[in-house]
Each structure stands twice: as structure tokens, then as C-alpha cells.
Amino acid sequence: MIAGLLLLIMANGLGFFWPKALVQLSLNDGTQVLGQMNAKEMIPYSNTPDAPEGKHRIQLKVGNRDLYGLDFRWIDEDAIQARSYPKDAVFVERREWGNFFGKILEVRKGSTVLASGSQSGWNALQPLVHHANEIHETIQHVETDVIGEINYEMEDIRLQLRGLNLTEHPDDQEKHSLNAQLETLQSIYEKEAETLRTLYDSLRDYSVVFIDANGQAQSLPVGQIIRVLHPNQMPWHEKALVYLSNIWMVLSEEPREANTEGGIFPAIFGTIMMVLMMSIAVVPFGILAAIYLNEYAHQGILVRFVRIAVNNLAGVPSIVFGVFGLGFFVYAVGGTLDTLFFPESLPTPTFGTGGLLWASLTLALMTVPVVIVATEEGLSAVPREYREGSLGLGATKLETLLRVVIPCAMPGILTGLILAISRATGEVAPLMLTGVVKLAPSLPLDSYFPFLHIDRKFMHLGFHIYDVGFQSPNVEAAKPMVYVTTLVLVAIVVILNLTAVALRNRMRRKYSGSTV
Amino acid sequence: MNLHMPPYSKAPATKMTPKILIQNMNFFYGATQALFDVNLEVPAQQITAFIGPSGCGKSTLLRCLNRLNDLVDGSRLEGQILLDGQDIYRADVDVTDLRTRVGIVFQKVNPFPKTIYQNVAYGPRLQKVNRRATLDDIVEKSLQGAGLWEEVKDRLHASALSLSGGQQQRLCIARALAVNPNVLLMDEPCSALDPISTAKIEELLHTLKEQLTVVIVTHNMQQAARVSDYTGFFLLGELIEYDNTKKIFTNPGDQRTEDYVTGRFG
Ligand SMILES: Nc1ncnc2c1ncn2[C@@H]1O[C@H](COP(=O)(O)OP(=O)(O)O)[C@@H](O)[C@H]1O
Ligand SMILES: [Mg+2]
Numbered sequence: 001m002i003a004g005l006l007l008l009i010m011a012n013g014l015g016f017f018w019p020k021a022l023v024q025l026s027l028n029d030g031t032q033v034l035g036q037m038n039a040k041e042m043i044p045y046s047n048t049p050d051a052p053e054g055k056h057r058i059q060l061k062v063g064n065r066d067l068y069g070l071d072f073r074w075i076d077e078d079a080i081q082a083r084s085y086p087k088d089a090v091f092v093e094r095r096e097w098g099n100f101f102g103k104i105l106e107v108r109k110g111s112t113v114l115a116s117g118s119q120s121g122w123n124a125l126q127p128l129v130h131h132a133n134e135i136h137e138t139i140q141h142v143e144t145d146v147i148g149e150i151n152y153e154m155e156d157i158r159l160q161l162r163g164l165n166l167t168e169h170p171d172d173q174e175k176h177s178l179n180a181q182l183e184t185l186q187s188i189y190e191k192e193a194e195t196l197r198t199l200y201d202s203l204r205d206y207s208v209v210f211i212d213a214n215g216q217a218q219s220l221p222v223g224q225i226i227r228v229l230h231p232n233q234m235p236w237h238e239k240a241l242v243y244l245s246n247i248w249m250v251l252s253e254e255p256r257e258a259n260t261e262g263g264i265f266p267a268i269f270g271t272i273m274m275v276l277m278m279s280i281a282v283v284p285f286g287i288l289a290a291i292y293l294n295e296y297a298h299q300g301i302l303v304r305f306v307r308i309a310v311n312n313l314a315g316v317p318s319i320v321f322g323v324f325g326l327g328f329f330v331y332a333v334g335g336t337l338d339t340l341f342f343p344e345s346l347p348t349p350t351f352g353t354g355g356l357l358w359a360s361l362t363l364a365l366m367t368v369p370v371v372i373v374a375t376e377e378g379l380s381a382v383p384r385e386y387r388e389g390s391l392g393l394g395a396t397k398l399e400t401l402l403r404v405v406i407p408c409a410m411p412g413i414l415t416g417l418i419l420a421i422s423r424a425t426g427e428v429a430p431l432m433l434t435g436v437v438k439l440a441p442s443l444p445l446d447s448y449f450p451f452l453h454i455d456r457k458f459m460h461l462g463f464h465i466y467d468v469g470f471q472s473p474n475v476e477a478a479k480p481m482v483y484v485t486t487l488v489l490v491a492i493v494v495i496l497n498l499t500a501v502a503l504r505n506r507m508r509r510k511y512s513g514s515t516v
Numbered sequence: 517m518n519l520h521m522p523p524y525s526k527a528p529a530t531k532m533t534p535k536i537l538i539q540n541m542n543f544f545y546g547a548t549q550a551l552f553d554v555n556l557e558v559p560a561q562q563i564t565a566f567i568g569p570s571g572c573g574k575s576t577l578l579r580c581l582n583r584l585n586d587l588v589d590g591s592r593l594e595g596q597i598l599l600d601g602q603d604i605y606r607a608d609v610d611v612t613d614l615r616t617r618v619g620i621v622f623q624k625v626n627p628f629p630k631t632i633y634q635n636v637a638y639g640p641r642l643q644k645v646n647r648r649a650t651l652d653d654i655v656e657k658s659l660q661g662a663g664l665w666e667e668v669k670d671r672l673h674a675s676a677l678s679l680s681g682g683q684q685q686r687l688c689i690a691r692a693l694a695v696n697p698n699v700l701l702m703d704e705p706c707s708a709l710d711p712i713s714t715a716k717i718e719e720l721l722h723t724l725k726e727q728l729t730v731v732i733v734t735h736n737m738q739q740a741a742r743v744s745d746y747t748g749f750f751l752l753g754e755l756i757e758y759d760n761t762k763k764i765f766t767n768p769g770d771q772r773t774e775d776y777v778t779g780r781f782g
Contacts, residue, residue, distance in 0.1 A: 299589070385626035388584060389688070393639040393695055394616035403638070404628055 013487035016480035032213035270458035277360035286371030322430030325362030354435030357454035367420035378412015541595035568750035619692035627676035639695035662690035682713025
């Protein structure tokens with residue numbers, strides 16, 4: 001069952017990256033359609049004498065959402081007169097409106113035609129697209145790095161000003177200098193904003209006119225185009241290259257168009273960051289608790305009661321942890337932190353809203369029983385002879401723990417961590433309450449002090465699946481993205497598990513294999 | 517049994533100074549009493565053997581000698597155990613220090629899952645001996661003392677678990693010797709070993725006796741007769757008879773001892 005599910009995810013997820021051929025269908029009503037074959041199914045109740053097994057229809061991805069309104073179209077096989085694979089059909093990946101399938105009519109600068117016809121248009125277009133992509137990179141740089149930095153500094157000064165106003169006797173001179181700084185920054189900002197405007201304008205210098213299968217023309221600024229391909233005349237090795245670059249794009253880029261296009265990098269990053277922070281919180285706490293329960297506490301009613309409570313905690317539904325995290329961490333702890341340390345930014349909350357830290361701590365709380373139970377099992381599996389041998393050599397209890405017992409219990413401790421990580425990676429419900437968002441404006445890690453922003457909201461693969469697959473306006477078009485995201489999430493869980501299992505087995509081998 | 521002797525000198529008539537002196541000792545595991553009024557002198561630089569049917573309290577007594585029984589919840593000791601004239605159960609005794617002076621080798625072979633070298637260096641490292649040369653020296657001497665050096669000198673950094681059972685037990689002896697104890701307790705050290713390994717360890721006992729006092733628990737009567745100088749016979753937590761090994765085995769003073777050493781007893 002699980003293997004089948006994995007195979008389905010793999011096939012759908014990985015197939016999505018392959019540049020499919022564009023097929024042109026001539027229909028009975030005289031119209032033409034151009035698109036990618038997506039699916040084929042039997043029409044229900046269509047058994048007739050000439051088609052005893054039933055008739056089929058195919059689903060075609062026709063793209064051109066700006067022209068047709070829909071990305072997909074079902075076509076009965078009966079309605080198809082001829083199929084062809086026109087060599088000059090182009091596949092255009094755009095920054096908006098999804099993909100465009102059609103042919104190149106002409107390339108223009110303003111209203112003058114630079115090249116017309118399929119082949120010369122193609123040749124003229126390639127360097128223009130390349131150039132436009134470079135401009136986009138510059139824009140990205142100016143927006144995030146340059147203007148981002150200015151904004152950051154301005155915000156900083158504004159906060160200082162507000163903080164100053166909150167004090168009893170604001171220092172006028174300091175206020176003055178801060179205001180002056182603010183003004184300089186403002187003028188720099190305006191200059192940069194002007195650069196940005198020119199850059200954006202230059203993206204509209206060139207345009208391409210495409211025609212769809214029925215000859216309907218559509219003009220598109222080159223700045224809108226990410227790339228143009230000729231899928232019907234590409235040799236397979238070029239397709240393989242495109243395939244690999246597609247994979248890389250999804251893994252490394254930010255999402256576009258309400259998460260249905262582009263990459264899922266922020267979600268991958270957020271997931272990993274959160275799991276790491278959770279591990280950092282859960283490991284010491286879980287291990288210390290287990291050591292106390294197993295080695296130091298007097299084994300009485302109270303300890304037995306605590307153990308039962310810990311075990312029960314592992315069975316509490318995760319959403320309950322989410323509610324607790326929201327109420328305790330976000331509102332109580334975070335709210336208090338805000339009034340104490342960040343009064344100048346109020347009423348905008350800093351820690352008093354969901355964020356990476358609170359989400360990680362909530363998950364840590366949820367997974368700590370697993371770590372405690374596994375560690376305790378590991379500790380009690382250490383043979384008594386080892387402890388007595390160590391104590392008999394003059395070691396204290398602590399030395400025995402640190403030098404013999406814990407190293408021997410390490411496989412058990414790692415098992416606990418593995419289980420905790422697998423559970424935390426796949427968990428979504430508590431995160432929705434404590435800091436996950438569908439689109440985070442910035443990563444929790446960047447070049448501004450203090451670099452790791454544990455108060456920021458973040459994206460998460462699990463939530464991404466939910467959002468893209470079930471909340472997006474264009475579910476059919478988003479389907480491949482859901483498969484890809486699922487695949488990445490499963491891959492992360494599997495990789496984390498395999499590493500930890502390998503590590504554990506190595507340790508096991510080290511601590512056993514006696515040849516008495 | 518010689519009834520003229522005072523209670524604590526159920527001991528052989530020896531001129532040697534007692535290394536360990538046990539006086540009126542009772543030991544309890546919770547509510548059950550495991551040892552009843554034991555009085556006994558262990559002479560220095562001799563081998564003393566404890567024999568008796570299993571469950572009679574031999575191990576319990578041995579583990580009292582370096583206070584390993586402290587770890588058992590609810591255990592309690594009455595009476596006194598003096599080591600070199602000092603009560604080892606006094607409140608101000610440093611237990612870890614006591615255990616470096618009184619080493620122990622267990623019935624169940626228990627080298628740590630570390631290398632041979634790390635096993636032997638474990639004790640010295642606890643005492644903050646960290647200089648490589650010093651450690652190397654201690655490791656070599658201890659392994660020689662345990663008669664294992666020749667066999668392992670080329671693979672000191674191999675896992676201790678790769679050694680044979682007999683070698684592992686000698687490694688445990690070397691590990692105990694590395695902290696330089698003056699008493700070595702051995703709880704049925706050969707019960708899990710083959711005859712050749714057993715012979716090697718018995719041989720070793722004779723050389724060890726030159727430097728330290730050995731107390732060995734065994735349920736193998738021939739072994740006690742072969743290796744020990746003095747033998748104590750226990751039954752149901754009581755010390756029935758304690759004397760020269762020769763006397764115990766040839767002319768015991770108690771009928772129960774005679775039954776046991778001649779094999780007429782369970
Ligand atoms: N940790 C313990 N807790 C409770 N009773 C124990 C414990 N260890 C030993 N005993 C009991 O004490 C008695 C003596 O045991 P032991 O000293 O191991 O005997 P021997 O070594 O002579 O076979 C036995 O009845 C045994 O059940
Ligand atoms: Mg025993």
C-alpha cells in the first residue's frame with residue numbers, strides 16, 4: 001500500500017518536470033487545439049456497438065489562461081480528426097497567467113517589427129529573453145538587498161524615535177539627528193525607487209506576438225517571459241537538461257502565482273529550520289528528563305505517575321498542542337516579551353504572534369514524550385554489569401553515566417530523536433496556529449542582525465500541500481505542484497530517517513558483537 | 517567448632533596483620549536478612565576463598581567489602597568492616613576512593629564496549645591521569661600484570677569485545693589492576709570460562725598475591741583448594757567455618773563443612 005502510494009507520488013511528481021511534446025488536434029468542428037496530453041479516461045456509459053469497451057476522452061493542458069480562462073480541456077476522441085506535432089510550436093513559461101502554447105508571429109520593439117515568422121522570431125527572441133532575465137535579477141537585487149536594507153535601517157530609526165518618545169524626557173538633539181538620518185535615507189530610497197522604475201519600464205521595451213492554434217494573436221512583453229522552448233524539436237538530451245534545471249528551479253526558487261508555479265524553496269527551508277530548532281529544544285530536555293526518571297528519581301508512585309502522564313502526552317491530538325502553543329507560547333509568553341522588550345513596535349507584535357520559535361517549541365513539546373520513552377528504554381537496556389564495572393573502578397555515578405551508560409544508550413536516544421523528527425516533519429495542524437503562513441515575505445535566516453529571526457513566520461511543506469492542493473483557485477493546474485511538494489516532504493522524512501537509522505546501526509555494531 | 521574462641525576470631529591462628537576485619541556484621545536487603553553475624557579476618561597478601569552453595573551470601577559479602585551494595589535500594593548493614601583498621605562504612609569515607617583501593621572482578625565478564633586500551637585506561641583517567649606516556653605505561657604494566665600483554669600488545673586499539681571470553685576476563689583484571697588497588701575481590705571469576713582460561717587465571721592469582729590481598733568467591737571446591745590459603749564456608753548467610761584451606765579440606769571442624777567439601781551436600 002505504502003509502496004504503491006510512494007510510486008504514485010514519485011511518478012506524478014517526477015513526471016511533472018519532463019518537457020512534454022505539444023500536440024495539435026484538429027477537431028470536427030474545424031477548430032484547432034494545441035496542448036500537452038495530460039490524462040485519458042473512459043467516458044462513463046459510452047458503450048456502443050462500434051465501441052463495445054466504451055469511448056475515451058483526453059485531457060489536454062491548453063495553457064493560455066489569459067485567452068481561454070481555463071488551463072485544461074476535455075476532448076472526446078470521437079471529435080478529433082487529426083493529430084500533428086508542429087515543429088515550430090513553442091512552450092512559453094511566463095511570470096503570470098501560467099504557460100502559453102502557440103507559435104511565434106513576430107518580435108517587436110515598441111511598434112517596429114524586428115523579426116517575423118517562426119524561425120527568425122525564435123532567433124531574435126532568445127537573447128532578448130536572456131537579457132530580460134538579467135534585468136529581473138537586477139530588480140530582485142535592488143528590491144531585496146538595496147531597498148530592503150534601506151527599509152530595515154529606516155524602520156530601525158523609526159523604532160528608536162518611538163522608543164525615545166516613550167521615555168520621560170526625550171533628548172531633542174538625538175531626535176534631531178535621527179530625523180536627519182531618516183531624511184537622508186528617504187532621499188536614497190527615492191533614488192533607488194527611480195532606478196527600479198526605469199528597470200521595470202525597460203522590461204516592456206520589447207514584445208512578442210504569439211498566435212494560438214486558431215490564429216488568435218496575443219502580444220506579450222518579453223519581460224514577462226521566463227523561457228521559450230521548442231519541445232517538438234528538442235532532442236532527448238536537451239530535454240533531460242531542461243528536466244534537471246526544472247528540478248533545480250523548484251528546489252531553489254520562490255513560489256509564484258499563489259504558490260501554484262515557481263519553486264518551493266522557502267517551504268523546504270522553513271521545514272528544515274523548524275525541525276532543527278525543535279531537535280535542539282527537544283533533545284537536551286528529553287534526555288535530561290529521561291536520565292532523571294531512570295537514574296536519579298526514587299522509583300515510587302510519583303515516578304510511575306509521571307511516566308504514565310508522559311505516555312499519555314504522546315497520545316494527545318496534535319491540534320491540542322497547537323492550541324496550547326497559541327495560548328501559552330504566543331499569547332502569554334510572547335505577549336509578555338513584547339510588552340517588556342519591544343514596547344516601541346507595539347501594537348505590532350514581535351513575539352506575540354506565531355513564529356518559528358513558538359512553532360518549534362510547540363512541536364518540541366509534542367515530541368518530547370517520544371524522546372523520553374526511547375531514552376529511558378535505551379538507559380535501562382544498558383547492562384548492570386557495565387555500571388557496576390565502572391563504579392567498581394572508582395567512578396562516581398555521574399562519571400559512570402557520562403562515560404559508559406549514555407554512550408551505550410546512544411542508539412536508544414537516537415531512535416527517540418528519529419521518531420520525534422519524523423513526527424514533527426509531517427505535522428501541520430499545530431503549526432497553522434503557531435506560525436506557519438502560506439506565503440512568508442522573508443526567510444527566517446538572512447544577512448540582517450541577528451541573522452536568525454526566530455520571531456518570523458515561515459513556510460512549511462506540509463502546509464504548502466494543503467494550501468496549494470486545496471485552497472488555490474486553480475486546483476487542476478496546481479496538482480503537479482502538490483505531488484512535487486509531497487515528494488520533497490516524503491524525501492526529507494525518508495532521508496532524515498535513513499541517516500539516523502544508519503547512525504544508530506553503526507553504534508549498535510560498535511556496542512555489541514561480543515565473541516564470548 | 518572451637519567454642520573457646522571469641523566471636524570475631526573464628527579466624528585461623530595467623531600472625532599476619534588482618535587486611536580486612538569484619539565484625540558482627542549483619543546485612544539486609546530490605547526486610548530480608550542475607551548475612552547473619554559474620555566475623556572474619558582477611559590476612560594481607562594471601563588468597564582467601566569463600567565457598568558455599570549458591571544463594572548463601574558469598575557475593576553479598578564480597579560486594580560489601582567495596583560498598584557496591586550501597587546501590588541496592590533499601591539495603592542496610594550492621595556491624596563493622598575495617599580496612600587497614602579504618603571502618604569503611606563511616607559517613608566520611610570517600611566511596612570512590614575506597615573502590616580504587618578495593619578492586620573487583622565480576623562473575624559476568626564485563627569489559628566496556630570500548631577498545632582494549634580505553635578499558636584499561638578507564639580507571640586512571642577517572643583519577644585525572646591524562647598524560648599519554650603515563651597512561652601507556654600503566655596500560656602496559658596492568659596488562660602484563662594480568663598476563664595479557666603478549667596476546668594483545670599489537671591490537672591495543674581493537675574493540676575489547678573482539679577478545680575471547682578468557683581474555684576478556686583477564687582484561688577486566690588488568691582494568692582493576694590499573695588503579696593500583698591493594699585488595700582485589702573476585703566473584704566467581706572463572707565460572708563462565710573454559711578449563712584453559714581458568715588455569716591461566718589461577719596461575720595469575722599466585723603472582724598477584726605478591727602485591728595484593730585477594731578475596732575470591734568460588735563454587736568450585738577444587739579451585740578453592742588449589743589456589744587459596746584460607747577458606748571460609750558459608751551456609752544460608754552464616755559463616756560456618758573459616759580456617760586454613762588445608763584444614764577445611766582435610767579436617768574440617770564442622771560436620772556441615774565436611775558434608776559440603778566431600779560433595780555429600782546439594
Ligand atoms: N539485589 C538484591 N536484592 C535483594 N536480594 C538479593 C539481592 N542480591 C542478592 N539477594 C539475595 O541475597 C541472598 C544471597 O545472594 P548472593 O550473595 O548473591 O549469593 P551467592 O553469591 O552466595 O550465590 C540470596 O537469597 C539472594 O536472593
Ligand atoms: Mg554469587
